[in-house]
Amino acid sequence: MKAEKRKKLEAAGWHVGGAAEFLALTPDEAEFVEIKLALARRLRALREQRHWTQAELAKHVGSSQSRVAKMEAADPTVSVDLLVRSLLAAGANRRDLGRVVGAKTR
Amino acid sequence: MKAEKRKKLEAAGWHVGGAAEFLALTPDEAEFVEIKLALARRLRALREQRHWTQAELAKHVGSSQSRVAKMEAADPTVSVDLLVRSLLAAGANRRDLGRVVGAKTR
């Protein structure tokens, strides 16, 4: 998994601006992580909008606070599956998801 | 995993019309499998459009023919992650994916 590198770099204090296209990521890989980032951002937005704590959302999803934190951080170890399930649990519907997935990052 | 039930029923010759809302699926779960189905259909469409065999697509994705078959069958053991990656490998972009995810099934 290439995305590990990215995480490591960020951990080292770099925090790549916007996204990590300068790494050895194929265009597809880059687009994939951008989608994950978009989903992650939307998840946090939706949660805050509902005035939920990470622990509360976790309960609704059937997960844990730490997982939610990682989701919102777009941690490499969280899958799109989990992000999507969480978004649905947070009240998003298919059309919402479609918009999130389809919209270019900022 | 609830979706297992569905698979079993289909295997038993039922092949639920459209999707399996009559099972003990929460609305969220139902929406989730519908999204997977939509992605699966689009993957097959895209592949055929390119006149690729499942084995060829597998090569581009870095997977195997059997996995591709399962993807297109929306087998419970394939993740959205893999579907999305495969779609990207098949030439879809974010906007395409957004449409697929957002569009109500048929």
Add this chain to the structure above:
DNA sequence: GCAGCATATGCCGGAACGGACATACCGGAA
């Protein structure tokens, strides 16, 4: 200061997912 809550990070065992392979099924061409 520190107490209390929310969020972040690290780790571990167990479950789910993945590629690979073998094999079965299903057309169509010879």
Add this chain to the structure above:
DNA sequence: TTCCGGTATGTCCGTTCCGGCATATGCTGC
């Protein structure tokens, strides 16, 4: 028929992902 390219189905085993927990960091009000 038999053969053959394509697709489906089943299993195996290594890897990835998940939930849970412990702990760290951050913030606000006291």
